[in-house]
Amino acid sequence: MRAPAPVRSQGRTLRARLVATVLILLALACAVIGVVTALALRQSLIGQLDDDLRSATQRFAHSAMQHPPGSQPPPPSGDYLGPGQVLGTLGARIQDGQVVGARVSNRGGEYQALDPMDYPALLAVRPGAHPVSVSLSNLGSYRMAAVTAPDGSTLVVGLPEARSHDVLNELVTIELVVIGLTLLGAGVAGAVLVRRELRPLERVAETAAKVSALPLDRGEVELVERVPNVDPATEVGQVGAALNRMLDNVGGALEARQESEMRLRQFIADASHELRTPLAAIRGYAELTRRDGPAVPRDTAYALIRISSQAERMTTLVEDLLLLARLDAGRPLERAPVDLTRLVLDAVSDAHAAGPGHRWQLALPDEPVTILGDGSRLAQVLANLLANARTHTPPGTSVTVGLAQETDNGGGAVLTVSDTGPGIPAALLPHIFERFARGEKSRSRAQGSTGLGLAIVHAVVAAHRGAVGVRSVPGLTEFTVRLPGGGLGAADAPDHAAPAGTPV
Ligand SMILES: Nc1ncnc2c1ncn2[C@@H]1O[C@H](COP(=O)(O)OP(=O)(O)OP(=O)(O)O)[C@@H](O)[C@H]1O
Ligand SMILES: [Mg+2]
Missing domain, CATH: 1.10.287 (Helix Hairpins)
Known part of the structure; x- marks a missing residue:
């Protein structure tokens, strides 16, 4: 028996759909957590940067007061922005809408002049306003704030955002790796768990499939x-x-x-x-x-x-x-060697005597055809078929009885009874082997016909595990009986097996 197919819905297994659904939900939850965490961290980093910027601005303002723009040349290294500024701090002074000095502290404690290309960005920073993020041509993204110095000039201070960005990128990378591994683990574990949980359902399907095959x-x-x-x-x-x-x-x-x-x-x-x-x-x-x-x-x-x-x-x-x-x-039927050729000869000779008006013909092979079966029941099959060919056709009709030994099918036999009579009504043909199936009931009854002849043919042939068929058109009606070589009786046939002790 075929193993039942896994529980399927619209081409995909329930198992796959359950695991996929769980993974999608989990991925959504992870995405929400990841995005919220990243946003919160970004907010906190910016807040911290803004605090640092405020201190840096105060230090720069303090230093700028001690070195007014007239006191050129510029102060020695480290003093321009005031002490304690972090590496990369930007400081600029704007007077009368002109940038009069813009420097960035570098690694050696020196200052480096800002590219004049970035001056417009400095001029855009409003004194006293909330810090803003500005992108500088060579230095990347900066957080900037401006204050007005007591001498009326504007001081702009900037702190690099690179570190905050690095921290944020690192968090996002870690999040992506962790979410990927979590989804992989959940997919594998989910598949195993769902398979285990659905196994009883497969047993149900297996049982139903077995029963449906009975x-x-x-x-x-x-x-x-x-x-x-x-x-x-x-x-x-x-x-x-x-x-x-x-x-x-x-x-x-x-x-x-x-x-x-x-x-x-x-x-x-x-x-x-x-x-x-x-x-x-x-x-x-x-x-x-x-x-x-x-x-x-x-x-x-x-x-x-x-x-x-x-x-x-x-x-x-x-x-x-x-x-x-x-x-x-x-x-149980009898199970003995039956000489079908002999049976045919006897039956045709009886039919000839009963219906001398018909033309009886034989088509027998040279060798006698023998099978294992119940002789008297098979004689009855022949008698019923020949009686039909005689009683349901007019005198003068030719009736031919043929017999052949089959080479395959375990050496079975094929028996045919054909006549040139008017044929079986098309409406009756599909029911011809049913009990009490008759053509033209009133006439048949008057002739003493009951409609059991072919039902008996069918039952006897079935008990021999054979098959009977018919084809009929006006002018040619042919019954074909196939009997297997073994000629098994009903006792061996499970379909007809009767429980012991049922005397009939
Ligand atoms: N060779 C045939 N030519 C025409 N009709 C046939 C032929 N064989 C059977 N039939 C039709 O099939 C019907 C059923 O046949 P079946 O042998 O089962 O019953 P029956 O001959 O009517 O009655 P009985 O029980 O006496 O045999 C017949 O009534 C007849 O109408
Ligand atoms: Mg009959």
């Missing part, structure tokens, strides 16, 4: 499949438990169905059996009374003939019903 429509069915290890505390376990309860229920219903079928078969078989004796008695007494000859009035004699013929017909019907009930119950 033939539940006929015969005795043992419904033993159940979902193993169900834990009713979980939702999946509840599904399993519900399926098990349903299987209990279905099992019970199937048992009841089988029992009632067996009772019905038994009843039909018993009834048919019981009817045989009174029918034989009726036929016997009618015959006996008729033998009295002239003593019997004419009308009574006619009535006796009708009684005999109807009793005859009823006997056939009862025999047919009994045979069908026995085949249904799976009563």
Whole structure:
């Protein structure tokens, strides 16, 4: 049996969808945390930088007061911006809208003049306003503030933002690495956990698949499949438990169905059996009374003939019903070598005697065809097919009986009965092997036909594990019976297996 496919929805497994959903949610949460952390850190770094800038501005203002612009040349190194300024601090003095000095402290404790290209950026800084970020051509991003000196000039001070940016970049890098590793770990762990949690669901699907492959429509069915290890505390376990309860229920219903079928078969078989004796008695007494000859009035004699013929017909019907009930119950057939060629010859010769108006033809192979099976039942198959070819076609019709040994199929046999009669009505054809299926009911009944002949053919052939088919057009009707070489009887066929001790 095929293993059931994993639980699927729109082409993707439930497992994959669950893991993907968890990962997406986790990624979203990580992104929110990461962005908020980075923003908060940036805010705090800028605040700190602004504090430093305020102190740097005070120191520069103090130094600038001691070295007014007229006291050129510039003060010695380290004194221009005042003491204690950090590396890279920028200081500029603006007088009458002109930058009169702009320097940046460098590594050797010296000052370096600012590129005049950046002067417009310095002029844009408003004294007393909140610090602003300015991008300088060679030095990168600076945080700048300006104050007005007592002499009326404007002092601009800037601190490099590079360090804050480095700290922020480092945080973002660390965050990305940690989030990536977290998602990877969560993906692997999630896949393993979800697989483990869904395993009971796979067991449910496996059980359902096994049950769906069982033939539940006929015969005795043992419904033993159940979902193993169900834990009713979980939702999946509840599904399993519900399926098990349903299987209990279905099992019970199937048992009841089988029992009632067996009772019905038994009843039909018993009834048919019981009817045989009174029918034989009726036929016997009618015959006996008729033998009295002239003593019997004419009308009574006619009535006796009708009684005999109807009793005859009823006997056939009862025999047919009994045979069908026995085949249904799976009563074992005989299993002995059957010479089909011999059977065909006898049956055609009987048919010839019964229907001399028809043209009977044989298409037999040179070698006799033999299979294992039940000779008398197979003779009945032939008799029923030939009776049909005789009674449902007009005199003059050609009937051909063919037989062939099959080389494959375990050396089985193919038997065909074809006639050139008017054919089977198209509406009847699909139901032809059903019980009591007849064409033109009123006429058939008058002819003494019951519609069980082909049902018996079908049941006997099925009990031999063979197959019967028909094709019919006006002018050619052909029945084909295939019998396997082994000719297994019903006892070996599980479909027809009857429980021991069911005498029919
Ligand atoms: N060779 C045939 N040509 C035409 N119709 C046929 C042929 N064989 C069967 N049929 C049709 O199929 C119907 C069913 O056949 P079936 O043998 O089961 O029942 P029956 O012949 O009517 O009755 P009985 O139980 O006496 O055989 C027939 O009533 C007839 O209409
Ligand atoms: Mg018939």
